[in-house]
Amino acid sequence: MKPSAQPVLRDLVLVGGGHSHVGVLRMFAMKPEPGLRITVICTDIDTPYSGMLPGYISGHYSFDEVHIDLGRLCAFAGARLYHDAVVGIDRQNQKIICQNRPPVAYDLLSINIGSTPQVRHVEGAQSLAVPVKPIAQFNQRWLALMDKARQWPVHRGRMTIAVVGAGAGGIELVLSMQYRLRHELKALGRSPEDLKFVLLTSGDTILPTHNPGVRKRFAQVLQERNVEVHTSAEVIQVSPGCLHTRDGRTFDADETMWVTQAGGPAWLQSTGLALDKQGCILVHPQLQTLNDPLVFAAGDIASFVERPLEKAGVFAVRMAKPLAENLRRSLRGQKLLAYDPQRHWLALISTGNRFAVASRGSLGFAGAWVWRWKDRIDREFMRRFTEFPSMPGAGSPGQAGAQVREAVQAMGQLLKDIQAQGKGHTTQLNLTSEESLQAISAIAMRCGGCGAKVGASILSRALGQLQPVERPDVLIGLHSPDDAAVVRVPAGMAVVQTVDFFRAFIDDPYVFGKVAANHALGDIFAMGGEPQTATAVVTVPPGLESKVEDLLTQMMGGAIEVLNAAGCALVGGHTGEGAELALGFAINGLIDEKMHSVMRKGGMQPGDVLLLTKPIGTGTLFAAHARYAAKGRWIDAALKSMVLSNQSGAEILRTHGATACTDLTGFGLLGHLVEMTRPSGVDAELTMSTLPLLDGAVDCVQAGIVSSLQPANVRLRRALRNADEFLGDPRYPLLFDPQTAGGLLASVPAAQAGACVQALKAAGYVHTAIIGRITAQSQAIEPVLLKT
Secondary structure (H helix, E strand, O other), rough: OOOOOOOOOOEEEEOOOOHHHHHHHHHHHHHHOOOOHHHHHHHOOOOOOHHHHHHHHHHHHHHEEEEEEEEHHHHHHEEEEEEEEEEEOOOOOOOEEEOOOOOOHHHHHHHHOOOOOOOOEEEEEHHHHHOOOHHHHHHHHHHHHHHHOOOOOOHHOEEEEEEEEOHHHHHHHHHHHHHHEEEEHHHHOOOOHHHEEEEEOOOOOOOOOOOOHHHHHHHHHHHHHEEEEEEEOOOOEEOOOEEEEEEEEEEEEEEEEEOOOOOHHHHHHHHHOOEEOOEEEEEEOOOEEEOOOOOOOOHEEEEEEEOOOOOOOOHHHHHHHHHHHHHHHHHHOOOOOOOOOOOOOOOEEEEEOOOOEEEEEEEEEEEEEHHHHHHHHHHHHHHHHOOOOOOOOOOOOOHHHHHHHHHHHHHHHHHHHHHOOOOOOOOOOOOOOHHHHHHHHHHHHOOHHHHHHHHHHHHHOOOOOOOOOOOOOOEOOOOOOOOOOOOOOOEEEEEEEEEEEEEOOOOOHHHHHHHHHHHHHHHHHHHHOEEEEEEEEEEEOOHHHHHHHHHHHHHHHHHHHHHHHHHHEEEEEEEEEEEEEEEEEEEEEEEEEOOOOOOOOOOOOOOOEEEEOOOOEEHHHHHOOOOOOHHHHHHHHHHHHHOOOEEEEEHHHHOOOOOOOOOOOOOHHHHHHHHHHHHHHEEEEHHHHOOOEEOOOOOOOOHOOOOHHHEEEEEEOOOEEOOOHHOOOOOOOHHHHHOOOOOOOEEEEEEHHHHHHHHHHHHOOOOOOOEEEEOOOOOOOEEEEEEE
16 A cells, blocks of 8 residues: 555545546546545446447457456555445435445545436336346346356247337347347357347337437347337336236246336435435536535436436546546635536447447437447547556655655645645645644654654544453453553463554555454464454554544454454554554463463374465565556455454364464465474475465466565575476465465364365355375475475
């Protein structure tokens, strides 16, 4: 995580990763606003571009070609990405309520979440129909539909696929699906005629917002492609295998795709924001909501009060520039500008087979060349979000000196801008006089010693929101704070102690808190201990008191969740100021004083099987993330692995007779394995082909991106008996990759290995693998032999 050169003065939160918001992110990346922190909250890491979706369904584009990697884009923009669902807004306290994390504070909020077909208003549609929007969720249903079509039993006759809605989206969908699925059946040696496609609309014509010439052209295409079209057919009920219309007709439908009656999600109803009849947010021409100047909306979820706008991607894309400008102006306290949407726009509607029809007002023309034109336009749009220009401060570690100078210059300029407030025009963020004083203090020279502690009022407010688990053996803890905690050690038990501390490597303080706590607990679990208490050591960058408080609340909220789940009571700690966010814990655990249940690094026996419970690759992935070179879904998967506790895994290993165990952390797989073979007096064989790897890890090391600790770990290659034979293996560098909150590396008797792996996978350690075996110590100096 690249540290900011300035203290955070304002929080802009973007809910949703739609076309407008990705444009806003890129604009703020190219022209940052000093003191502004941007947070994106989105349910999806890969956000689809609707203009290329029909081509993806037809099979002309890959998944990555039609999706914007929100993780990479946010990293490039210096924005935080929170992978979560929004379920409400507390406008009075300016906080966003999320499904799986503490509320997120905002100074300014923008919503760009698209619209959703209102299937809940049609009986049976919510469970039996597939809404096309949100587009990201549609992809899984589309892949399932393709599998269903491929496996459709011949004896059941033709499979009927119905599309409800005959606007441009419905037309493109039915033609694209037909093109792709017919080719899929041909590839399987089956007849494409085994599929039937039906298009239904409540209106009296298809494409109601387009000119008669375009409608006539598509009517002809649909007829030539044998797509049944039924107008004046309002679907009022969906039952298994059947659609029912208001006029009493029924239509067979083995699968129903819903592309009509778009509106807002149910959670908007409780926000108090002014909404239209479809539940979309009413906005002024400035894209500001009618009854809250701190909330903006754009794209399909915005309902333009000046005149109705079609739910078309072209408007969402065009709104990005005025939205970014007005968000910036609002933060600066400047007058907002009105957005004047175009009256006519060019629509390029594809027919699935690399042919497209252009429609604009009364004009219309078509051809394969129109599709190639559309393809060029779409690819150019996507390049803006996949090929990032070099930005200051994004270089190699060798440029550290230049980065420091840049940071000092930026802070100096920000100080001048803050001091200039109230003395004339300023283009910087609009602050109160109290906030200006706090900001100047944050930038000024800070004290050391106890003068670097975070203020008591900030701490009490942040910690007051936390609820550590209560334990009867904690006599004095946070429930009655004192100079130190007092803890009873139960009779017959011994204390296990460990400490871990590191700086933040991601921009989400809540998830970072969870990872840091999980990492610290790992040593206790690896030894078979029971966590008892934890004391925290926290470093936070100075800034506005409200921002520091929120940062602490988010980070410690994540940590407390993990500690509480482990039955570990947070009993105290120390919070100080520093250049970067960092968190660590000293953990005390309990174990049988007779050492019967202790699992140690030594104890491996020849013939044991070597198990690893989590995939490796966190070091290279987060090194790549810092360079905008890792895909967002790779980072998301890595974080999910890192927050998976080792507690259950350790218990399963113990009950299956593990002879030795350790948690995989900074020294990497090879380093920790050598730490086990030496005291055990054994050798080990590692099977490269069975190593569980995080998605993207091999891609990153092949790109030459490794952790800064990698060179030190590579020195342990002398422990490898046949390293030269594997230098060309793409997995070889990952033997030295430092892990954060890694899995458990353990030796288990061979007779227990199968049952142990099965139990671990059932407990959620789905990547558990047998990665080698333990052998008797040989005459060779090197204890580890690599196998293919």
